[in-house]
Structures are given as structure tokens and as C-alpha cells.
Amino acid sequence: xxxxxxxxxxxxxxxxxxxxxxxxxxxxxxxxxxxxxxxxxxxxxxxxxxxxxxxxxxxxxxxxxxxxxxxxxxxxxxxxxxxxxxxxxxxxxxxxxxxxxxxxxxxxxxxxxxxxxxxxxxxxxxxxxxxxxxxxxxxxxxxxxxxxxxxxxxxxxxxxxxxxxxxxxxxxxxxxxxxxxxxxxxxxxxxxxxxxxxxxxxxxxxxxxxxxxxxxxxxxxxxxxxxxxxxxxxxxxxxxxxxxxxxxxxxxxxxxxxxxxxxxxxxxxxxxxxxxxxxxxxxxxxxxxxxxxxxxxxxxxxxxxxxxxxxxxxxxxxxxxxxxxxxxxxxxxxxxxxxxxxxxxxxxxxxxxxxxxxxxxxxxxxxxxxxxxxxxxxxxxxxxxxxxxxxxxxxxxxxxxxxxxxxxxxxxxxxxxxxxxxxxxxxxxxxxxxxxxxxxxxxxxxxxxxxxxxxxxxxxxxxxxxxxxxxxxxxxxxxxxxxxxxxxxxxxxxxxxxxxxxxxxxxxxxxxxxxxxxxxxxxxxxxxxxxxxxxxxxxxxxxxxxxxxxxxxxxxxxxxxxxxxxxxxxxxxxxxxxxxxxxxxxxxxxxxxxxxxxxxxxxxxxxxxxxxxxxxxxxxxxxxxxxxxxxxxxxxxxxxxxxxxxxxxxxxxxxxxxxxxxxxxxxxxxxxxxxxxxxxxxxxxxxxxx
Numbered sequence: 001x002x003x004x005x006x007x008x009x010x011x012x013x014x015x016x017x018x019x020x021x022x023x024x025x026x027x028x029x030x031x032x033x034x035x036x037x038x039x040x041x042x043x044x045x046x047x048x049x050x051x052x053x054x055x056x057x058x059x060x061x062x063x064x065x066x067x068x069x070x071x072x073x074x075x076x077x078x079x080x081x082x083x084x085x086x087x088x089x090x091x092x093x094x095x096x097x098x099x100x101x102x103x104x105x106x107x108x109x110x111x112x113x114x115x116x117x118x119x120x121x122x123x124x125x126x127x128x129x130x131x132x133x134x135x136x137x138x139x140x141x142x143x144x145x146x147x148x149x150x151x152x153x154x155x156x157x158x159x160x161x162x163x164x165x166x167x168x169x170x171x172x173x174x175x176x177x178x179x180x181x182x183x184x185x186x187x188x189x190x191x192x193x194x195x196x197x198x199x200x201x202x203x204x205x206x207x208x209x210x211x212x213x214x215x216x217x218x219x220x221x222x223x224x225x226x227x228x229x230x231x232x233x234x235x236x237x238x239x240x241x242x243x244x245x246x247x248x249x250x251x252x253x254x255x256x257x258x259x260x261x262x263x264x265x266x267x268x269x270x271x272x273x274x275x276x277x278x279x280x281x282x283x284x285x286x287x288x289x290x291x292x293x294x295x296x297x298x299x300x301x302x303x304x305x306x307x308x309x310x311x312x313x314x315x316x317x318x319x320x321x322x323x324x325x326x327x328x329x330x331x332x333x334x335x336x337x338x339x340x341x342x343x344x345x346x347x348x349x350x351x352x353x354x355x356x357x358x359x360x361x362x363x364x365x366x367x368x369x370x371x372x373x374x375x376x377x378x379x380x381x382x383x384x385x386x387x388x389x390x391x392x393x394x395x396x397x398x399x400x401x402x403x404x405x406x407x408x409x410x411x412x413x414x415x416x417x418x419x420x421x422x423x424x425x426x427x428x429x430x431x432x433x434x435x436x437x438x439x440x441x442x443x444x445x446x447x448x449x450x451x452x453x454x455x456x457x458x459x460x461x462x463x464x465x466x467x468x469x470x471x472x473x474x475x476x477x478x479x480x481x482x483x484x485x486x487x488x489x490x491x492x493x494x495x496x497x498x499x500x501x502x503x504x505x506x507x508x509x510x511x512x513x514x515x516x517x518x519x520x521x522x523x524x525x526x527x528x529x530x531x532x533x534x535x536x537x538x539x540x541x542x543x544x545x546x547x548x549x550x551x552x553x554x555x556x557x558x559x560x561x562x563x564x565x566x567x568x569x570x571x572x573x574x575x576x577x578x579x580x581x582x583x584x585x586x587x588x589x590x591x592x593x594x595x596x597x598x599x600x601x602x603x604x605x606x607x608x609x610x611x612x613x614x615x616x617x618x619x620x621x622x623x624x625x626x627x628x629x630x631x632x633x634x635x636x637x638x639x640x641x642x643x644x645x646x647x648x649x650x651x652x653x654x655x656x657x658x659x660x661x662x663x664x665x666x667x668x669x670x671x672x673x674x675x676x677x678x679x680x681x682x683x684x685x686x687x688x689x690x
Contacts, residue, residue: 016188018644029317029318029360030307030316030317030361031318031319031345031357031359032357032358032359034319034321034356035355035356035357035358036323036356037355039075040058040061040063040075040354041058041059041061042058042350042351042352043058043059043351044058044337044347044353044354045057045059045084045284045336046086046088046097046340046350047084047286047337047346047348048089048090048095048339048365049067049341049346049364050090051367053065053067053076053109053112054066054341054346055088055109055355056346056425057082057085057086057097057348058085059084060080060082060083060099060146061079061080061081061082061353062078062079062082062085062115063075063078063226064112064113065354066116070342070364071356073346073354073356076113077112077113077114077115078115079115079117080332081117081484082102082105082117082484083102083103083484083485084099084102084166084504085097085099085105086098086099087128087129087130087170088337089131089132089137090132091132092321093108093109093110093131094106094108094109094118094132094154095107095109096130096132098127098128098140099127100127100128100504101487102120102127102485102487102502103120103121104121104127104139104157106118106119106151106154116133117219118155119155119156120162120439120485120515122398123141124144124147124162125141125639126528127139128141128142129141129167129171129181129295131171131173131178133173133370133372133373134370134372134376135150135152136150136173136376137373138173139171139192140165140169140170140181141162141168142167142639143167143412144168144639144665145162145165146162148161148163148196148373149596152376157206157398159399159682160196160378160479161199161379162380163178163191163199164201165180165182165187165189166182166189166204167184167185168182168189169181169182169283170211170286172215172216172369174260175263176371176373177192177193177194177263177415178191179216179223180211180214181214181223181224182211183211183283184207185204185206186210186211186230187205187210187227188204188207188214188223188266189201189204189205190202190203190204190205190265190266190297192264194373194374195373195375196374196457197374203265203638205268206230207224207230208225208229208252208271209228209252210226210228210252210283210285211223211224212224212283212284212285212286213285213286213288214287215287215288215296217289218260218293220257220258220310221257221258221260221266222255222289223256223257223258223287224286225252225253225254225255225285226253226283226285226300226301226305227249227250227251227252227253227276227277227278228240228248228249228250228252229248229251241610249278250278250546251273252272252276252283253275253285253301253303254274255271255272255287255296257270257296257310272308272313274300274303277303279330282302283301284299284301285301286298286299286336287299288338288365288503289365290363290365291366292363293310294311294361295307295308295309295310295316295361295362295363297338297409298338299335299347299348300335301334301335301543302330302331302332302333303335304318304331304332305318305319305320305321305332305335305345305347306318307359319347320332321333321355323351326351333349335347335349340362340364340365342362342364342598343364343577344358344605345357362655368499379397381456382663382664384683386662388643388688389425389660389662389678389686389689390686390687391684391687392412392684392687393684394412394414394418395431395434396414396416396418396434398414398418399415399665399681400414400415400664400682400683400684401413401440401679402440402441402453402667402668402679402686403669403670403677404443404450405447405670405672406464407447408423408425408673409421409422409424409432409467409468410422410677411438411470412443412685413441413452413453413679414497415439415440415441418436418437418440419434419440419452420433420434421433421434422685427690429685433468437457438454440452440453442488442489443489445491446462446493447493448464449464450462450464450470451489451491451498452489455485455649456480457475458475458477459476459477459489459498460474460475460476463603478499479508480508480518480521482506483501483508486500486501487501488503488530488558489501490501493535495539496511496513497510497511497512497519497556498510498511498543499532502529503529503530504524506523506524507521507522507524507532507544508520508563509521509522509542509554509556518560519559519560519561520563521563522554523546524546525546525547525549525679527576528547528638530667531544531546531575531576531578531624532576532577533579533585534578535579536556536579537579537585538583538598539556540556540557541556541585542554543575543587543596545571545575545576545589546571547571548570548571548572548573550567550568550569550570551565551566551569551570551571551587552564552566553566555599568606568608569589569608570589571622572589572619573639574622574624574637574639575587575622575624576588576624576668577622577625578626578627580627581651583598584596585597585598586625587609587611588614588622588624588625590621590622591618591621591622591679592610593612593614593651594609594610595611595651596609612651612653614644614656615654621635621644622635623636624636624637624669625637626668626670626671626676627648627671628671628674629671631648631649632647633645633646634669634671634676634680636666636669637666638667641663641665641666641668642659642661642662643660643666644658644659645657645658645676647661662680662683663683664680664682665680665683666681666686667679667680667681668680675688676688
């Protein structure tokens with residue numbers, strides 16, 4: 001009752017909370033018996049229904065079903081080899097799949113029996129939300145916001161611009177307005193996208209849980225929310241009930257209905273609450289209108305599938321899934337996505353795959369024409385004056401992702417603009433050559449070899465006998481299942497091993513001298529899989545930080561190598577590690593520098609490792625470290641877009657020399673000829689001024 005009173009104090013609250021034993025399904029009248037569709041991957045994730053075709057994404061496979069008979073989907077074709085599909089949109093004969101760390105994939109589905117990958121686009125960050133209209137893809141990318149992509153030529157997608165939001169998880173575009181469901185901040189963001197030369201955020205609206213899936217029908221908008229419920233502090237600031245001891249923990253699940261009479265100014269009409277439940281690792285909430293706008297259907301993660309009568313704002317059905325991946329006290333196996341047909345609701349369920357749920361009130365929504373944004377040909381420029389840097393830009397449009405060097409020559413991975421070769425001549429970096437390729441995500445030099453992570457083309461090895469004319473000598477295209485397209489590479493100079501990552505699913509440590517045999521695999525984490533040390537300690541101990549999950553040593557003294565995880569010592573989402581003075585590891589962790597001995601285990605008393613503050617008590621001071629081997633260390637942070645230079649003459653009293661905010665996404669830097677070079681996405685390569 002107290003929770004309800006707090007909610008009423010915020011807005012008019014209309015709804016019904018289902019109560020009872022959530023360990024068992026609560027069956028209500030509108031849903032029939034579940035039918036599991038056989039012959040697909042079991043980890044269901046994404047659904048999109050267009051006309052009589054149902055598109056289903058599970059792991060890295062896209063399936064196309066004929067649903068002319070809604071309760072009996074018939075598999076027409078499938079396409080494997082994509083990244084782990086998160087959401088789907090279909091427009092004009094092409095399917096658009098967001099895959100978080102591996103970007104946006106475009107699949108030709110004009111022949112549904114032979115779907116085929118057309119291209120993979122290198123999104124700025126973690127591609128999650130997706131909507132497409134008239135040649136523009138709207139891609140929600142976490143804290144970086146919504147990226148606008150020109151997909152008029154699906155073979156050659158092109159970046160238009162990005163609009164920052166709180167934490168975009170899902171997007172929905174209608175007639176010049178883009179709506180974003182923002183997760184951690186719990187907001188609905190309204191973006192004016194009528195003209196792509198003047199995109200702007202119009203307003204943000206607080207929600208009563210973390211924001212995610214959206215849908216629009218006529219002049220109504222629905223948004224799904226999940227744990228945790230937000231409460232209002234006396235000073236007007238929001239707090240989140242994120243611990244079991246806090247009031248409201250696990251609440252916030254539900255849907256909110258808005259009036260769009262003025263599309264730029266949504267007005268909340270009401271809310272329906274679902275069961276309170278929280279478990280980390282499943283944060284997917286998808287809502288869809290029924291075709292007549294009277295009902296809504298919501299995939300609410302571990303709470304299962306709900307049906308809501310919007311005319312009365314009450315729950316009229318719930319379906320949980322006991323089979324598959326349900327664990328412990330979870331009410332249901334995870335339901336991540338939903339699509340509404342005629343007399344059938346389709347659910348993507350972890351451990352089940354595609355489930356068909358007969359539903360007496362389900363009506364498929366008809367597609368309507370939408371107004372296309374103006375000036376799709378616009379391209380945002382990211383040049384700006386800088387106090388500490390000059391900027392080099394590739395001649396073709398692409399993100400500067402990584403950098404390595406040999407002598408006076410620097411090798412720059414420029415994403416979809418390929419590989420550029422620069423020479424430092426008299427203090428000025430000049431482009432000497434380019435190597436065209438569909439994608440270059442990262443490069444590393446070791447001796448006379450250049451290792452290049454080239455996505456779908458695999459890992460390439462080039463001979464550098466002539467440093468300005470790399471000659472390909474080897475290409476590795478077969479990896480274990482966790483690597484679908486290499487995007488980052490490490491080639492430590494003190495080791496013969498090479499490490500690759502596709503930003504998700506962990507790392508593979510390989511030995512080129514033994515036919516690229518696998519030495520070890522280590523797990524990934526939600527985030528970017530970027531936090532691997534540059535060099536091993538004692539030629540034996542590799543190190544990695546799991547963003548928000550802990551730390552790991554990879555001991556290569558024996559084969560197979562041993563992965564030792566230290567889960568209590570969790571760093572921030574931007575924090576990396578680097579080989580350090582005295583055969584130690586410098587680990588950045590929540591605003592501190594920690595100095596670890598090789599193979600150092602967690603403290604026996606259960607406490608976490610201690611460190612020295614980077615700057616007075618600010619846990620936000622961190623990032624990916626780059627060291628000049630002397631007294632300067634740089635920290636770069638992609639999400640907050642800032643660079644910090646630190647004097648480490650006395651490692652126990654680090655001194656910040658300067659900080660600078662940038663407009664690009666600064667990745668791991670490199671000190672070259674005494675100057676800091678920072679890959680910064682579409683802002684180019686930042687070159688420290690002398």
C-alpha cells in the first residue's frame with residue numbers, strides 16, 4: 001500500500017498487480033496451450049511480424065516462417081553466421097538485426113527461402129534497439145544514444161549522426177519523431193527527427209522502471225519497463241531500489257500508455273503493473289499493440305508473457321514457461337520478445353526457442369505508411385577545436401578504432417574505411433597509403449608482422465618488410481563459436497601468442513607458431529570485451545578485466561592454460577589494465593590504480609584489493625590505460641568521451657595533468673614518438689600537440 005501511495009503522488013496511477021505464487025504459471029482465459037516450434041536454436045531472442053512472414057532471431061541465426069496459418073508456422077528459410085541477434089526490424093525486403101557488440105547486420109529476405117547477409121555495419125557502440133523507415137535505420141546504442149544510419153543502399157550503410165540519450169535500449173520511429181526507451185535512467189526520450197540536419201531531443205519523461213520496448217498504434221504509445229521501480233526523493237531527484245533491503249526492490253515491471261495527440265509531447269494515460277521480480281542478466285522487455293489497439297502484449301523477461309486490456313487497463317492473461325532455461329525461483333524461462341498475429345501470440349523464449357500461444361483476443365496490426373525523414377544524405381561532421389590535440393581523418397568515412405606503430409610508421413584501423421598507413425615526418429603525420437577492405441577494427445605490430453582484425457574477413461597477417469606496403473601472408477577465418485567476426489586483436493611483443501575478440505563472447509588466445517592452435521578461451525561480459533592487458537607478466541600471466549563482473553588471470557605455464565577468475569574484484573565498465581613497472585599489473589578500478597603481483601589471488605578475508613585514488617575520491621576517474629614507459633599515463637573513456645593525462649612519477653600519488661572532453665568515442669591510446677595518439681571514432685585520430 002505504501003508503494004502505491006508513492007506512485008499516486010507522482011502521476012495518476014491506473015493498474016492491477018498480479019499477486020500470488022510466482023513460481024507457477026498463472027493461467028487466465030485469453031491464452032491457450034503453448035506450442036513450441038521445433039527445428040530452431042533454443043535461445044530465442046528477437047521477433048518481427050510483417051504481413052504473413054514471421055522473422056525470428058536466436059543466437060546468430062535468422063529464421064523466416066510462413067504464418068498464413070497463424071498457429072502453424074512453417075519454416076521457409078534461415079541464415080546463420082550473424083552476431084548474437086538482439087532485436088529485429090524488417091523493411092522493403094530487408095531484415096535489420098542488431099547484435100550489440102557486433103553491430104547492425106542487414107539480411108536480404110526478398111526470397112524468404114534463401115535469406116542472405118548483405119552487409120554488417122560498424123555501429124558506434126552496442127547496437128540494441130532498431131527501427132527502419134524509408135532508408136533510415138534508427139539504432140539504439142546504450143549510453144551513446146540513437147545512431148541514424150543511411151540504409152538506402154543496404155550493401156553500403158552509412159553513418160548519418162548520433163543523438164545522445166540516457167541509455168537507449170529500444171527505439172520506435174513515427175512520422176518525424178523517434179522515441180527511445182532508456183534503461184538505467186528510466187526515461188522515455190522524445191527526439192525530433194523530421195529533418196536529419198537538425199535532430200534534437202525535445203523532452204525526456206520519467207518512467208516507473210527501467211525503460212525498454214516501445215510500440216505505437218494510431219495516437220497511442222506503449223512502453224515496457226522493468227526492475228527497478230524509481231521513487232522520488234524529497235529534493236526532486238530520482239533514486240533506484242537496487243538492493244533487496246530497499247523498498248520497491250524488484251518492482252517497476254509493467255507498461256505505460258501515452259497519448260500522442262501531440263507527438264512531441266506524450267501525455268501519460270495510465271500504467272499497469274506486473275509482478276515484482278529481479279534477477280540480473282535478463283533485462284529484456286518488449287511490448288506490442290494488438291491490431292485494434294484494444295489489447296497489448298508484453299514480454300516481461302522472467303515474469304513471462306502478459307496480455308493487457310487497454311480499455312480497462314487490466315491484466316487479462318499471463319503465460320509463463322516452465323521448460324527451457326528457467327532456474328531456481330524464476331517464475332518463467334526468459335521471454336525476450338513478442339509478436340502479435342491473428343489468434344496467435346509469438347514469443348521468443350530462452351531455452352524453448354519460438355513459442356506459439358493461441359490467444360482469443362490477438363489481432364495482427366496492419367502496417368501503415370510513415371513519413372520519411374528529410375535530408376537522409378546529411379552527414380554529421382565531428383571536427384572541433386581541441387586544446388591538446390590535432391586531428392587526422394581518413395579520406396573515406398569510417399570510425400578510427402585502433403592504432404599500432406613500427407618505427408616512424410603508424411597503422412590506423414579505420415573501421416569501414418579500411419587500413420591507413422601514416423608516417424611521422426618532422427612531427428607531422430602524413431598518410432602514405434591505404435589498404436581497402438570491408439572493415440578493419442584493430443591492428444597490432446609485432447616484429448615484421450601486422451595483425452589486423454577484419455571482421456567477417458577474419459584475422460589477417462601482413463608482412464612489413466616494406467613498412468608502407470603491407471603484404472598479406474596469412475588469413476585465419478576459422479575460430480571457435482564464440483568468435484563470429486574478429487574486431488580486436490592483441491599481439492604482445494614479449495610473447496608468441498595472439499589474442500582475438502569480437503567484442504562479445506570472450507577472448508581466444510592462440511599460438512601462430514603451432515598452426516594457430518587454441519591456447520585458452522576466457523569468458524566475456526556485458527560491455528565491450530576490450531579490457532585485456534597489452535603484455536603478459538613473467539611471459540606467463542595474461543590479465544583481463546570483466547566489466548562489472550570481476551577480474552581474471554590466464555596462466556599459460558601449463559597447457560591448456562588455466563583461467564583464474566577473481567569475481568569479487570569488480571572494476572567499472574570503462575576500466576582496463578596494463579603491464580606495469582616492476583613486473584606488476586596496473587589495474588584501473590573505480591577511480592583507483594591497483595598494483596597487482598603476477599597471479600595475485602583474491603584476499604582470503606573476503607575484502608577487495610585496495611588501490612590509490614587517481615583523483616580525490618572520484619570513482620568516475622578511470623578508463624583504458626596507455627603508458628609511455630616513463631612518467632605519463634593516459635586514460636580514455638568511450639562512454640563519457642573524455643581523456644585524462646596523469647603524472648605517475650610517484651605511482652602512489654598520481655597527479656592529473658589535464659583532462660579533455662571530446663566528441664568522438666576515445667579508445668585505447670598509444671604513445672608514439674613521445675606523443676599520445678587516440679583513436680576516437682568518427683572524430684578521427686587525435687594526435688597530441690607538442
